[in-house]
Every structure is written in C-alpha cells, then in structure tokens.
Amino acid sequence: MGRKYxxxxxxxxxxxxxxxxxxxWDMTIPGLFYETVKHEFPVKEQxxxxEVELIQGPHGIQQQIRTKEMILLFTQDRKMLIQLGPHLLVINALRPYPAWQxxxxLIEMAWKSLGQVLEIRGLQRIGLRYINKVELPSSEARLWDYFDRLDRYTA
Structure with a gap:
C-alpha cells in the first residue's frame, strides 16, 4: 500500500x-450505455x-476544429464521472482520490459496459493521467526543498 499524505x-x-x-457510432449509444451504468452513475448531463486538431500536411500545419456532443454521467456525490462521446470514453476520479482498486x-465496469452496447473494433489510444496541484508557500520557494532531485536517480 502506498504512502498516505x-x-x-x-x-x-x-x-x-x-x-x-x-x-x-450512432446517437443511441449514450442512452444504451447509461442504462448499463446508472446504478453507479445516476446523474447525467449533456x-x-x-476539439482542435493540428495536422502536418504537404502545405504546412493545418487546424481542424470539430464540435461534438458528450454525455457526462456522475456519481451521486459528483466525485466520479464518465464522459462518453463519439469514439471516446473517459473515466474521471476527482478529489479525494478513491484509491487505485x-x-x-470503475474503469473496468465502464469499459465492459461500452462493449455491451457497441462493437469496439480497435483503440487509437489509451491514456491514464494523474493531475496534481502542488501549492508552495511563496514564489521564492526552492523546488528542491519539496521534491527529490532527478540527478539523485541517474548514474
């Protein structure tokens, strides 16, 4: 078990x-998905x-802007949510983090639920991110007083 802060x-x-x-993908999928997860995620919003995508093409970098509808499904306390949109599933845990287990x-449940309502043909990308906010007492704080230095771990 990890250290508790x-x-x-x-x-x-x-x-x-x-x-x-x-x-x-079609517009019935969010409703079908909601029916499978509403016991854990009863609160829904649209x-x-x-999205902005930059593409390197033969004439330089081109920008594409796409608009899409997403459904957001929250737990009752709004500390966890699922975002579902065309070709995208995101599971979020907000503060306080509930522990990896x-x-x-919840990730496994959401993924299995999506597989029940959609024929998943492949994945472009999977990402797992942890977002930290570290507040230092002043702008003159020295980072090495709060974090391990990287050069301690390199040979």
Whole structure:
C-alpha cells in the first residue's frame, strides 16, 4: 500500500479510451450505455465540446476544429464521472482520490459496459493521467526543498 499524505496533491485521475474511427457510432449509444451504468452513475448531463486538431500536411500545419456532443454521467456525490462521446470514453476520479482498486474497478465496469452496447473494433489510444496541484508557500520557494532531485536517480 502506498504512502498516505495528510494533504494529497492529487486533484484528478482519469483514464481515456479513444476508439478507432471504424468503430460504429450512432446517437443511441449514450442512452444504451447509461442504462448499463446508472446504478453507479445516476446523474447525467449533456455538453457540447470543441476539439482542435493540428495536422502536418504537404502545405504546412493545418487546424481542424470539430464540435461534438458528450454525455457526462456522475456519481451521486459528483466525485466520479464518465464522459462518453463519439469514439471516446473517459473515466474521471476527482478529489479525494478513491484509491487505485476502486478507480480500476470503475474503469473496468465502464469499459465492459461500452462493449455491451457497441462493437469496439480497435483503440487509437489509451491514456491514464494523474493531475496534481502542488501549492508552495511563496514564489521564492526552492523546488528542491519539496521534491527529490532527478540527478539523485541517474548514474
């Protein structure tokens, strides 16, 4: 078991699955998915989000902006959520982090639920991120007083 901090810096953990474009998607999927997870994630909201993609092409870098609808499903206390949109599934854990065992169980449940309502043909990317917020007492704080120095671990 890991070390417990009195005031942990972790503000959010998330696991993101990006499905391949050949995975079939239609607007019935969010409703079908919700039916499989509503016991854990009963609170639902809709959002319209914009994505910006930079693509290196023969004429330089080109920018593509896409708008898509997402469904956000929250636990009753709003400390955990699932974001579901075209070819995207994200499971978020907000502060306080529930520990890996609980977070992993929710990731597995969401992934299995998606597989029940959608033929997943492939993954473009899987990401697991932990977002920390470290507050130092002043702008003149020396980072090495708070963090291990990297050169201690290199030969």
């Amino acid at each position: 009195r005031s942990p810096p972790l503000v959010e953990a998330l696991c993101e699955f990006r499905l391949t474009p050949d995975t079939p 959002r319209v989000v914009q 609980r977070f992993k169980a």
